[in-house]
């Protein structure tokens with residue numbers, strides 16, 4: 001991958017939210033290997049410390065670790081201040097990755113769920129980005145938001161999450177235009193099913209999660225689910241100078257899931273039932 005050359009992020013300071021698990025943790029380890037100085041956020045202190053140690057082993061630099069709940073404004077402000085103060089006001093890269101998913105369509109989802117999902121996935125991203133923009137203008141830096149295939153396509157049974165991810169795609173394109181004259185690039189990645197803690201935290205047990213991952217054979221054109229490292233690779237490309245002419249882009253990292261249409265699924269034995277299953281995807 002063109003951008004992922006050891007040392008390619010030397011001298012850059014990157015703030016990654018949700019770095020204590022999954023895609024954020026993989027991105028942190030990769031950025032460390034590429035030479036970035038890191039500020040990592042999460043709620044789970046033990047997990048964040050573990051990722052911090054792994055980053056130090058990868059890149060030889062100790063990341064700044066900042067715990068906080070990004071749905072609480074004061075936490076977001078404290079975390080952000082900790083990051084910029086720790087690197088004397090330098091910030092080159094913001095990866096807005098922290099997020100949660102919840103199950104339920106229009107008949108099941110509650111207003112409480114709507115608020116929780118939107119506050120976590122969208123409002124905190126809006127807040128963190130507003131705090132970061134003055135610093136990113138100074139460095140002509142860039143932002144990558146972690147959206148989802150749910151931002152690009154419609155699925156039944158996962159309404160509030162899908163609304164939040166559509167909002168992130170719109171946010172990405174609008175902020176890219178707002179900041180283009182300042183030479184700050186803003187992009188997002190739209191992962192398909194990726195092997196992390198996300199779905200189990202939303203209530204799937206081990207067996208259900210295993211079945212969900214297995215179905216990726218049919219729901220993703222490449223016939224499998226993705227690994228968080230594959231999303232991290234795309235993020236590393238987008239933040240690199242190799243992506244210097246890319247802004248406002250929403251890039252699927254989804255094994256071709258966004259390109260599928262119902263007829264593409266007919267190759268599956270019992271394709272119709274798979275569609276029905278797909279429509280209750282989380």
Ligand SMILES: NC(=O)c1ccc[n+]([C@@H]2O[C@H](COP(=O)([O-])OP(=O)(O)OC[C@H]3O[C@@H](n4cnc5c(N)ncnc54)[C@H](OP(=O)(O)O)[C@@H]3O)[C@@H](O)[C@H]2O)c1
Nearest residue numbers: 018020021022023042043044070098099148194196197198
């Ligand atoms: N996995 C997938 O299939 C998939 C597909 C498409 C998009 N995505 C997106 O990828 C992003 C990362 O998810 P993941 O799959 O890596 O899931 P994950 O393993 O559950 O990690 C989620 C991260 O977000 C943090 N987080 C959640 N709520 C937070 C809050 N209120 N305040 C601060 N941090 C918070 C978590 O912190 P703690 O663990 O410390 O609480 C954790 O570090 C999300 O935006 C998700 O929507 C995932």
